[in-house]
Amino acid sequence: MSNQTIPSSLSIEGAAEALAAVRDGRPLVHNITNYVAMTVSANVLLAVGASPAMxxxxxxxxxxxxxxxxxxxxxxxxxxxxxxxxxxxxxxxAALGKPWVLDPVGCGATPYRTGVAAELSKNGPAIIRGNASEIISLSGAAGGGKGVDSTASSDAAVEAARALARASGAVVAVTGAIDYVTDGERLVAIEGGDALMPASTALGCALSATVAAFAAVRPPFEAAVAALAVYGAAGAEAAARVKGPGHLPAELCDALYALDAATLARRAAISLVEPA
Amino acid sequence: MSNQTIPSSLSIEGAAEALAAVRDGRPLVHNITNYVAMTVSANVLLAVGASPAMxxxxxxxxxxxxxxxxxxxxxxxxxxxxxxxxxxxxxxxAALGKPWVLDPVGCGATPYRTGVAAELSKNGPAIIRGNASEIISLSGAAGGGKGVDSTASSDAAVEAARALARASGAVVAVTGAIDYVTDGERLVAIEGGDALMPASTALGCALSATVAAFAAVRPPFEAAVAALAVYGAAGAEAAARVKGPGHLPAELCDALYALDAATLARRAAISLVEPA
Amino acid sequence: MSNQTIPSSLSIEGAAEALAAVRDGRPLVHNITNYVAMTVSANVLLAVGASPAMxxxxxxxxxxxxxxxxxxxxxxxxxxxxxxxxxxxxxxxAALGKPWVLDPVGCGATPYRTGVAAELSKNGPAIIRGNASEIISLSGAAGGGKGVDSTASSDAAVEAARALARASGAVVAVTGAIDYVTDGERLVAIEGGDALMPASTALGCALSATVAAFAAVRPPFEAAVAALAVYGAAGAEAAARVKGPGHLPAELCDALYALDAATLARRAAISLVEPA
Structure with missing residues (x-):
């Protein structure tokens, strides 16, 4: 990956500025989310400086x-x-021109779920965020032509994400060991987080809520990149303080609440993959 | 504020006795509450000595x-x-003469929400607890004549609370940096808590559940005052032990579970504002 | 209690092997559970090595x-x-031959709840897990002939559990200070856990989810015994690290995540009560 041509709005400094804008603006984020994720999503939004409502x-x-x-x-x-x-x-x-984020949890697991995700993806989301298998499945279901929900390698997910972005008009974020953000043309990689994070439930869901908070203060592509960098940095910081997954959500909130530019720069990295 | 004429049932000692009565009686508290608040409400009720059910x-x-x-x-x-x-x-x-507490979360945010809160307020709640903007909005919607939901200063909320208490027949508690309880005539102020508490979700909702537990063992006015003092003291104690909002709910439960009369007296204060 | 004739599949070593099988297999556990328990159930399942879905x-x-x-x-x-x-x-x-666990929360509290629990108990659960009063109530409602929901002594619950096992065909686990598992003939006692556990909400619900995870890798009787031993050991380990109930769920997850055979053997005990 090359970092040399990255625009400042997509840099770690840009992410720090976007975080400051969230804290200053305290955007009201409307959540329609799952029962498991509600409390942690609200706490993460509060910790990042936004105002949550369910x-x-x-x-x-x-x-x-x-x-x-x-x-x-x-x-x-x-x-x-x-x-x-x-x-x-x-x-x-969409009608009011307000950004909305789609998290297609479990897309591909049942026909009902896949159908709902595909239908909603046509309502003009600014950003779609999912894991590799969800993005691959949704890309296929939404007509992106990459519907392979059994193998979920990163490479396959990146191609599916690109296709989904083109088909839906949304910025697509695929999160995993390395996170990727694409608008169908540009591709940015974000490093951060920790392998312990998937062992605590709904942290991906709370990340989608965080992306929405950033979308209230930045354009979709910049918002997704900044939110992933901030979340990844806080997640890495939090994981370094715990001995298992139990206290990770609480430590993540503390890390987000206290995150400064130096910690952000130390714990996360942003790379422009394409155009190289 | 003057503390000199406060009746013993409204004193810190009275609050400690009410807490002991909750712990002795283990009242079964029936919760119909929101998805975000369910787990923390149940844990707070258990910590205070009550038995929760949703x-x-x-x-x-x-x-x-x-x-x-x-x-x-x-x-x-x-x-x-x-x-x-x-x-x-x-x-x-109401029909069975059992005390019930109304928490009008988000009253004023949408017409639907305001309408439901106003309707329920006519079903004989013993206590209504909300933040300043909720109480101001509900007071207006319920015919209290103080329906100003845009400015939420403490003074405006106190007047609205008094009007709402008169219109609904309920004791009204407005919580914030300083909490107020009124029955339309008397006005009591409770100090405690911490500025960190609003950064952790649903702690106000869990407070309303706590108020219900106290209403099972004390008359409404005394119950509201005692519950706010106990919760404020535990909240201040908990906030002193954390570095951010993440662990606050867990520390709050520990503080409630262990709260003794000395800590209660050190961490909270009750003042009779009116009659002066 | 006599431990001398216990089969190896019901021993602490058997429980450790079952835990290893869960961690190796990462069984997908489908939860239809209550709102209060969702997050902690998902986190407990992740901590034990399973993959939860709601x-x-x-x-x-x-x-x-x-x-x-x-x-x-x-x-x-x-x-x-x-x-x-x-x-x-x-x-x-039942039609697909997949094990399912019934947790009859609050059975006996209202006719509706008792009726639903009794109806579901006829759909072929592999395991039913509840506290003493729930099992006594369900046993009566399901035709086990032990429907006494007011007194909930351990002895009464054991007899009710045995009757319920015979009536339903399920293995029945009654949890409390000492846990019991019966298939109507055999009766096993499991010691572990801590008196603090009931002061944190939904830990019994999360235990039922854990039982389901073990049922994915072991026959029902062995699964229930192993899950109760693992959970009891982790619960005792977690309780030893906290000063109140607040951090218990997080510590429980950490303890489950890190549980090894030595800790399991030190913190839990399994006894074959019948046949003696």
């Missing part, structure tokens, strides 16, 4: 999108009444 | 109110099936 | 059971749409 009912999602700065839709624990809330909220966000 | 379905809420000692209704993550459970449970509590 | 909608539960290795159904926060998901998922598990 609102899912059809009676009020459109009104709430209107007062929020960004929306995250996470399909982890689906059911029809929630899906209808997701539909209305995402359409309203 | 029951929301129309098929069983009335039966469960009948065996519970108190009920808390929190509208954080609303939807119609839950609202119907809230209606039936609150009416049943 | 899926409840009728649109996808049958598809998901088909790809899962085991299912746990926990009725803590019931409502009709969820009960229908529980019905379909449990029938599907």
């Amino acid at each position: 609102i899912h009912a059809v009676e009020e999602v459109e009104d709430f999108v209107a007062i929020a700065s960004a929306l995250v839709v996470n399909i982890g624990t689906l059911s029809e009444p929630w899906v209808e809330g997701m539909r209305r909220a995402s359409r309203q966000a | 029951i929301h379905a129309v098929e069983e809420v009335e039966d469960f109110v009948a065996i519970a000692s108190a009920l808390v209704v929190n509208i954080g993550t609303l939807s119609e099936p839950w609202v119907e459970g809230m209606r039936r449970a609150s009416r049943q509590a | 899926i409840h909608a009728v649109e996808e539960v049958e598809d998901f059971v088909a790809i899962a290795s085991a299912l746990v159904v926990n009725i803590g926060t019931l409502s009709e749409p969820w009960v229908e998901g529980m019905r379909r998922a449990s029938r599907q598990a």
Whole structure:
């Protein structure tokens, strides 16, 4: 990877400035997320400086999108009444020009789940964030032509992410040992985090909420890159302080709450992969 | 503020005795609360010595109110099936003479939410607990005549709380940097807590559950004052032990679990504001 | 209690081997559980080495059971749409020969809850796990003839468990200060855990999820015994490291994550009670 041509908005310094903008602006982030992730997502958003709200009912999602700065839709624990809330909220966000983030949790696991993710991906998300198998599956289901949900190598996910970005118009972030962000043309790699993070539930979901907070203060591509760098740095910092996964969510919140530019630079790295 | 005429039931000693009564009685507290707050509310109730249960379905809420000692209704993550459970449970509590606490989370944010809070406030809550903007909004919606939901200064909230108490017949608690409890005539201020508490999600919701536990063993006004003092003292104690918001809920539970009269007296203060 | 005739599959060594099998196999455990328990159940399953998923909608539960290795159904926060998901998922598990665990939370508290638990107990659970009063109540409701839900002594629960095992065909685990597992004939006692555990919410629910993970790699009786020993050992280890209930869930996850055979042997004991 080459770092030499990276624009300043995609640099670690740019990520630090985006974090400062979140803390200054305290954006109201509307979450429609799964039951497992709700508490940790709210705590992560508070720790990063945003203001979280969880609102899912059809009676009020459109009104709430209107007062929020960004929306995250996470399909982890689906059911029809929630899906209808997701539909209305995402359409309203698109109609009002507010950024919204799609987290297609478990896409590929059941036909219902894959169908809902594919449908929502057509409602103009600013950013889609998932793991390799979710992005590969959604890319296939959404017409990106890379629908291979059994093998989830990083390379396959990057190609699928690129195809999904082109098909959906969204910036796509694939997270894993190394995270990738693409808009279909540019490809940025972010290093950070820790191998312990997948052993604590819903940290990926809380990352998607964090991406939404950054999307309230930066354009989608810059927002995704900055959020992944900030989260990865805080995750690495937190993992260094624990002996197992149990206290990781609490330490992650403390690390996000206290994160400064020096720690961010020490614990995360951003590389422009393409154009090289 | 003057402390000289405070009745013993509203003193720190009275709060310590109320806490002992909760621990002795282990009241069964029926919670209909939001998804974000469920786990921390249950843990806080256990830590304070109560027995929590989360029951929301129309098929069983009335039966469960009948065996519970108190009920808390929190509208954080609303939807119609839950609202119907809230209606039936609150009416049943009133019919059976059991105290119930209303937490009007986000009142004022959407018309749906404000309407539900206003409707429930007419079902005879013993206590209503909210932050300044929620109480101001609900007071206006419930006919208290103080419906200003944009500015949320403490003074405005106190006047709105007084009006809401008169309109609803409930004791009203407004929590913030300083907490206030009023029944429309008397006004008590409680100091405690820490500025870090709002950076951890749902601690206000868990406070409302704690208020319900105290309402099972004390009359509403004394219950609200005692619960706020106990929670404020434990919150201050917990905040002194952490470096950020991440571990605050766990430390709060430990502080509540171990709280003794000396710590309570050191970490919280109760003042009778009116009558002066 | 006599330990001399215990088969190796029911020994502490057998439990250690079962834990290794979970860690090697990373079984996908399908959870339909209550809102309070979701996050801690997912974290406990990850800590023990399993792969958790929370899926409840009728649109996808049958598809998901088909790809899962085991299912746990926990009725803590019931409502009709969820009960229908529980019905379909449990029938599907039985039809496909996959083990499923029933946790009849609060059975006996309301007629609705007791009825749902009794109905689900007829869908062929491999294991039923509950506390003394739940098992006594379910045993009565399911036709075991021991329906005494007011007194919950250990002895009464053991007899009720035996009757429930015979009526349902399931292995029944009654947990408390001492845990018991019976298939209607054999009776095994497991010692471990700590008196602090009931002061932290949903640890019993997370235990049921752990039992499901073990049922994916061992026959039901051996699975229940091994899971209870592992969980009891980790719980005792965790309780020794905390000063109150607040950090217990996080410490429990760390203890499960790091549990080795020596700690397991030191912190838990298994005894064959019958045949003596």
